[in-house]
Structures are given as C-alpha cells and as structure tokens.
Amino acid sequence: MNQAATPDTGTPVSIGLEKVRQRISDAERAHGRREGSVQLLAVSKTRPTGDILQALKAGQTAFGENYLQDALDKIRQLREHGAQWHFIGRIQSNKTRSIAENFDWVHSADQLKQLRRLNDQRPADLPLLNVCLQINIDQEQSKGGLSPEAAAELVGQAQEFPRLRICGLMTLPEPVSGFESQRRPFRELRLLRDRLATPETPLETLSMGMSGDLEAAIAEGSTIVRVGTAIFGPRPQVARRVDEG
Numbered sequence: 001m002n003q004a005a006t007p008d009t010g011t012p013v014s015i016g017l018e019k020v021r022q023r024i025s026d027a028e029r030a031h032g033r034r035e036g037s038v039q040l041l042a043v044s045k046t047r048p049t050g051d052i053l054q055a056l057k058a059g060q061t062a063f064g065e066n067y068l069q070d071a072l073d074k075i076r077q078l079r080e081h082g083a084q085w086h087f088i089g090r091i092q093s094n095k096t097r098s099i100a101e102n103f104d105w106v107h108s109a110d111q112l113k114q115l116r117r118l119n120d121q122r123p124a125d126l127p128l129l130n131v132c133l134q135i136n137i138d139q140e141q142s143k144g145g146l147s148p149e150a151a152a153e154l155v156g157q158a159q160e161f162p163r164l165r166i167c168g169l170m171t172l173p174e175p176v177s178g179f180e181s182q183r184r185p186f187r188e189l190r191l192l193r194d195r196l197a198t199p200e201t202p203l204e205t206l207s208m209g210m211s212g213d214l215e216a217a218i219a220e221g222s223t224i225v226r227v228g229t230a231i232f233g234p235r236p237q238v239a240r241r242v243d244e245g
C-alpha cells in the first residue's frame with residue numbers, strides 16, 4: 001500500500017482555512033509582526049451551518065456574521081460547539097438587544113445610541129461585550145462608520161459603558177489593487193488609533209483586512225483579519241442587502 005501517495009486532503013473548508021493561516025503567518029513574518037499576533041475571524045455570512053461545522057472541526061473558533069436573523073439561527077443550531085460570534089454588519093437600533101444577548105464581539109458600532117443600548121441590554125451574567133468602533137476612513141458617503149472626529153468623542157465617553165469593553169477600531173475600505181494603495185487606509189486607521197488611545201482605553205484591537213488585502217492590513221498592524229471568500233469560496237450572488245455595510 002502506497003500511503004505516501006494518498007495524503008489526507010481534508011474538506012474544502014479545512015483546505016481554505018489552512019491556506020489563509022499560511023498567508024497570515026507568512027505576512028506576520030514578512031512584516032516583523034510577532035507570530036500569532038493576528039487573529040483570524042472566519043466570515044461565515046451566507047454560509048450554511050455545515051460549512052461552519054467543517055471550520056470548527058478544523059480548529060477555527062471565531063466566526064463573523066452580518067445578517068442578524070441568519071446569525072441567530074446559526075448560533076442556536078451550533079450552541080454546544082463553543083464558537084465565538086462576532087457581529088460585523090450594519091446595526092439597526094431596534095435590533096441591538098439580540099446582538100447584546102447573543103454575540104461576544106461587535107465590530108461595527110458607529111453611533112452613541114448603539115453603544116448606550118448595547119451596554120444597557122448586555123445581560124449581567126455574560127462577560128463584557130467587546131466592541132470595535134467602525135471608522136469610515138475614506139469618508140465615503142455610502143458607507144457606515146464614524147468620522148475620526150466623532151470616534152474621538154465616543155472614545156472619550158467609553159467610561160459611561162460599564163458593560164462594554166471598547167477594544168479598538170475597525171474599517172472596511174473600498175477594495176483597491178496594489179499593495180501600497182491597500183496599505184494607506186490601514187495605516188490611517190492605525191495612526192488614528194495611536195492618537196485616540198488612552199491608558200483607560202488602549203484600543204489594542206485593529207480589525208482590518210479581508211480576503212483580498214489581509215497582507216497589507218497585517219503590514220500596518222492589524223490584530224484581527226475578517227476573511228470569508230478565501231476560506232469558504234465565492235459567496236452565492238444575492239442582491240446587495242441594506243445591512244451589508
């Protein structure tokens with residue numbers, strides 16, 4: 001029997017995950033980042049729970065979701081698997097309670113009102129809700145996210161939210177090609193973080209980088225990359241939904 005010729009090929013998801021993990025560790029090495037300093041968030045929006053199960057089996061624990069109702073269904077179905085859930089989509093004010101009750105992280109907070117509601121609605125028996133402020137670094141009209149000025153004001157108010165841990169900043173720049181062009185918005189986010197950080201609110205998390213630009217984000221200090229397509233393959237084409245961000 002020729003065992004060497006039949007390596008375990010794994011599932012499509014475990015192969016995608018392995019490739020992305022390799023890209024992350026290559027980028028850490030290339031840009032002088034400490035090994036293991038960049039966390040992988042697997043963006044599982046539009047994916048069936050079967051795909052998430054494959055990822056869990058391959059050792060992935062953190063999952064990002066944009067569409068609240070879909071996410072709540074998956075969280076319920078996968079309850080006993082110990083996954084960590086990150087909400088990364090547009091936040092509708094009347095939906096904050098479900099987010100506060102079911103997620104470990106929120107990456108897309110961009111209004112004082114949302115922070116107030118998430119804080120008030122975070123159940124007392126759960127750990128603090130980890131929150132990143134989403135920054136509209138290019139000041140695009142169509143995008144969610146705070147201006148740098150508005151972010152400064154919110155960080156100043158962080159002490160008012162005892163049930164939240166304001167961990168850092170997130171951005172979702174327009175996709176561009178070319179490594180240097182990709183780095184620019186990520187560098188701006190890092191510099192903004194450096195300006196806004198205080199001893200009470202050190203803003204250690206930089207949630208930036210996706211399938212197409214994670215190397216550029218890691219070069220600029222990303223601590224969480226949010227990756228969907230490169231793990232799970234192309235998403236089914238659905239009409240762009242209002243809460244996509």
Ligand SMILES: *Cc1c(COP(=O)(O)O)cnc(C)c1O
Pocket residue numbers: 043045066088089172210211212226227228229230244245
């Ligand atoms: C969909 C999405 C991602 C992942 O994008 P890919 O290009 O599939 O890696 C990351 N962040 C946010 C906020 C998203 O909506």
